[in-house]
Amino acid sequence: MIEGKSSVLVVGSVAVDWVITPTAEREESVGGSATFFSMAASYFGSVRLLGVVGSDFPEQAISDLKGRGVDTGGLEIIPDGKTFRWKGRYHDNMNDRDTLDTQLNVFETFDPKLPTAYRETDLLFLANIQPDLQLRVLDQMSGPKLVGLDTMNLWIGTARAKLLQVLERVDVLMINEEEARQLTEEPNLVKAAAMIGTMGPKSVVIKRGEYGALLFHGGKVFSAPALPLEAVVDPTGAGDSFAGGFMGYLARCGDMTTENLRAAMIYGSVLASFCVEGFSYDTIAALDHDKINARYEVFANLTRFDDARLKD
């Protein structure tokens, strides 16, 4: 049981992306899993960010994060260092993408060190970074009440043993379909989720991009839709915004009941739907509770149907 109005700590990448879509392009687009997560979670309560950037990182982005109340005390700035950079091109369907370039830069030697104030944070989200770094963060925490984790095919393939160590200490795993299959070597998602449940996590969130997300928890499944959108501008950061809305809502309301987890899935979907409507964090930096509530209502209408059972 966690207290309501708890803080969330996120550890992950803070990046400068170069995003190319079929109709537009943005060079120097601020991104990174921790950036998107923090912006999304900031509407639910207090957020602490741990990461590293170089001196090339735009000061405006740090102001924007602070403006949303995000604690950036744990964002290390390496003088003369260069920020993590990713360049990618989206296909016509806006789902598939090709990575054109990845430069780890200051992320290559990142050694996460938690400010003392961070160690007591109740909720921890380990965004998609090397499992070894995730373990080092976990070891510096004084017993977080709820730990969420993201990972990727690269770590499942190359750092499996470490990843399994992390998983033992995780409450909620967020992973995409193919990663769930790769981790468990089981093509059926229901069986794969059950297998992940034996590795540590009490809840498994399977992300399916434009098809929404599934939550496996307590032997039950919940299906959260994605909102069909007329204008998808830039899908970068959708998964991290989902995680930010999800963890942020859990921090706000207190405990991991089935009802709270389901609402958290919808808040995750709400924030992801806003994220893809703009480049970088343009849209998710400009929300308020009214806009978020209105879209929550759109999700309710998207899935609502009557009890219309057959009578003989």
Add this chain to the structure above:
Amino acid sequence: MIEGKSSVLVVGSVAVDWVITPTAEREESVGGSATFFSMAASYFGSVRLLGVVGSDFPEQAISDLKGRGVDTGGLEIIPDGKTFRWKGRYHDNMNDRDTLDTQLNVFETFDPKLPTAYRETDLLFLANIQPDLQLRVLDQMSGPKLVGLDTMNLWIGTARAKLLQVLERVDVLMINEEEARQLTEEPNLVKAAAMIGTMGPKSVVIKRGEYGALLFHGGKVFSAPALPLEAVVDPTGAGDSFAGGFMGYLARCGDMTTENLRAAMIYGSVLASFCVEGFSYDTIAALDHDKINARYEVFANLTRFDDARLKD
């Protein structure tokens, strides 16, 4: 407006399949769009089937259809003819499949002729056959109240003009994602559905296999999930079972209100979920209202979430 308890007429293939999955195989597996549709729709009201088979078609299958109350008076049996045959192999993910062989056989010269009693049917479903045949069926009907249509990439590519003629006379189009994009040359599904709305159909159902289906109607979207299943035995016929549940429910309840269409989407999903749990029509021939209602309830639980809007 259609009357409640109306009949549904389906025109489509009646086939013998050879289905190979990663773990099992069935030669001589009775299939075909009209077969699956009829079985699924039979739980909602009376169903009439129009199609053609050869003398090799198993008599048991005709008995099974009759046993479910399906009117097979329009199923032509060609003496010495050979039934339409399809052979396919499913991949490990049970979604993608390779067609290994297709033999049109008696379907090649099929000239649909409606028995007099069929012409007055209120609801018509034109399953996935050549648009020219679909037009010939439409021309023999005396003003059906509701027409549903399925089609495929082949006809969009090779018989576009005829298909557009059919579309003008259709109320509900059921189509998969890629076909919707191909038909409209628009990658965004929301825009594609709106464009299809200008071609004739008042409602567009976009089928997404294991990801469920979307309904576009009256400027609104409804997202129906697919049920995550632990054991998918044979996905063949899932889309046709969906169509049967969907059209069958509309025939039963009478008119195309938003609420009825949404419930029809769930009944379609319910029948599709049963279909994939067995080979051929094994599972959907063995249902009853209690089993169908219980699964409708499973779908309700799969998507249910609370109103949990943020208060400042």
